[in-house]
Amino acid sequence: MIKAAAILLSCQLVGTAVSRAFGLAVPGPVLGLLALLALLALRPGLAGRIAAPSHALLANMSLLFVPAGVGAIDHFDSFGSDGPALLTALVLSTILAILAGVGAFLLVARMIGHRDE
Template identity: 55%
Template sequence: MIWPLAILLGCQLSGEVASRALGLPVPGPVIGMVLLLVLMALFRPLPEKVAPTAQVILGNLSLLFVPAGVGIVSQLDKVAQYGPGLLAALLGSTLLALAAGVVTFRLVARLTGERT
């Protein structure tokens, strides 16, 4: 479990270093995931070695949201003050993201000749 964890964290660290060193507008963990994908494509046994560790991490991912929940509870006065604006921003951005997804899907389906 140590080596797969080292591979996952190494990819994330490499992505973070690349993002900051090159001044890229892409977050480091995203670059790290692309690096991990490339490594998995190059080394075929890598996905089977990393999968059990990744499943454990994903299974406990909800623990990372506890601090966010505590922060919200400790700032309830701010949430009450800015709540309507936050709700409008969340709903608006969700609807825009869904619409962009639909438009992209339809465009790709039309370009590939598939019927929707």
């Protein structure tokens, strides 16, 4: 379990180091996930070894949203002055994220040759 967690954290560390070293606009954890994806493609047996810590992280994902909630309460006065802009950004980004998901699903379905019936 410790080795598997070390693999996950190492991928995140590599992604963060690359992002900061080259001044990329892509967050380090995103690059780390891409590194993990490449690692899993090269060594498929690794997926079974990192499954347990991955499930443990996902099961406790709600704990990661506590700091965001505290930050929102700390800047509550900003909601009054910037509320309409924040609401517009939230609604538009949600719609765009859903459309991106649909587009990705349709692209993958087309790539694997799935046809509507």
